[in-house]
Amino acid sequence: MTDAVLSIAAATKERGSLRTLNAVSLDLRAGERVALLGHNGAGKTTLMKLILGLTPLTDGRITVDGATPGSAHARAATAYLPEAVAFHKSLTGREQLALFARLAGVSTAQVGPLLERVGLADAADRRIGTWSKGMRQRLGLAQVLLGRPRVALLDEPTSGLDPISRHELYAIIDELAAEGAAVLIASHALTEVEARTDRIAILSHGDLVANDTLANLSRRAGLPTRLRIRAMPGAADRVAGQTGGARVNGASVEILCAPENKMEELRRLSHLGDLVADIEMTPPGLEDLYRHYAEGGRT
Ligand SMILES: Nc1ncnc2c1ncn2[C@@H]1O[C@H](COP(=O)(O)OP(=O)(O)OP(=O)(O)O)[C@@H](O)[C@H]1O
Numbered sequence: 001m002t003d004a005v006l007s008i009a010a011a012t013k014e015r016g017s018l019r020t021l022n023a024v025s026l027d028l029r030a031g032e033r034v035a036l037l038g039h040n041g042a043g044k045t046t047l048m049k050l051i052l053g054l055t056p057l058t059d060g061r062i063t064v065d066g067a068t069p070g071s072a073h074a075r076a077a078t079a080y081l082p083e084a085v086a087f088h089k090s091l092t093g094r095e096q097l098a099l100f101a102r103l104a105g106v107s108t109a110q111v112g113p114l115l116e117r118v119g120l121a122d123a124a125d126r127r128i129g130t131w132s133k134g135m136r137q138r139l140g141l142a143q144v145l146l147g148r149p150r151v152a153l154l155d156e157p158t159s160g161l162d163p164i165s166r167h168e169l170y171a172i173i174d175e176l177a178a179e180g181a182a183v184l185i186a187s188h189a190l191t192e193v194e195a196r197t198d199r200i201a202i203l204s205h206g207d208l209v210a211n212d213t214l215a216n217l218s219r220r221a222g223l224p225t226r227l228r229i230r231a232m233p234g235a236a237d238r239v240a241g242q243t244g245g246a247r248v249n250g251a252s253v254e255i256l257c258a259p260e261n262k263m264e265e266l267r268r269l270s271h272l273g274d275l276v277a278d279i280e281m282t283p284p285g286l287e288d289l290y291r292h293y294a295e296g297g298r299t
Helices: 044-052 072-077 093-104 108-117 133-145 163-178 190-196 214-221 236-243 259-270 286-294
Strands: 004-015 018-029 033-037 059-064 078-081 151-155 182-186 199-204 207-212 225-231 246-248 252-257 276-282
Touching: 004 044, 004 182, 018 044, 018 059, 018 182, 018 199, 033 044, 033 163, 033 190, 044 059, 044 078, 044 151, 044 182, 059 072, 072 078, 078 133, 093 108, 093 133, 108 133, 133 163, 151 163, 163 182, 163 190, 190 286, 199 286, 207 214, 207 286, 214 286, 225 236, 225 259, 236 246, 236 252, 252 259, 259 276
Parallel strands: 018 207, 033 182, 033 199, 078 151, 151 182
Antiparallel strands: 004 018, 004 059, 199 207, 225 252, 225 276, 246 252
């Protein structure tokens, strides 16, 4: 990929005898939102620290907007929201963001509009020590938005937030990407990244085992679609007998079929006529795909 704003080529990190990242290659273009998934200890935070230049590579190469991680250009181009974002509790939101702006060498004139943009205008002059976790996460995002980063690294940005705060946070992340930032989001919240990112990368024990769109990963994995048939009262045994499916939840029968055989299966089920009250069809979700790739089925 030639137009990558973040380029990671065969990045390897060893700590003593432990290899925490093994030749990981991943590119992000401007405006792309990529979810970085992996179990605890898979290497997500290590990868972010390498991109930030906080820890050196053992082997491989990373460039941020063409520059080496940790260089002045790369630092100016990168924004980071750590998992446990910490602020001065005794400062107000406005004071804290102004401090970040001065540290980043950008104009403090942005502070007011940014607080407004992340929905903190009303709380801006209260001490951060009185704020909720959701408000602090929003302030963290405001700090990410300072200076219009080319690359934004967000480590578990929605952990501990309620559904509405999560939704609002993703709306801001979408705006960040729409303005041209490449956004890498480390997360364990599979259902939310499923809907809010363009591509999925999965790390497993330091190896990148998947890196593609959800649709392509899904096609390649070939996981089955689940058909759940709710039988009419007293008809579950006959439905199970005629379909060869498994009885679940008393009145229902479940069958699994390859995605390409779905229509054929539905036509077969239509012959059951009055025995069937309802049919529910569930294609494989990110949770199924995650399990498939993290447990051995590579891209
Ligand atoms: N400073 C360090 N010194 C030694 N080992 C470390 C250090 N930081 C991380 N590790 C090890 O590197 C591996 C990857 O850790 P990392 O924090 O990158 O995982 P993660 O995917 O971010 O996990 P989590 O989802 O729990 O945050 C782990 O085995 C961890 O113990």
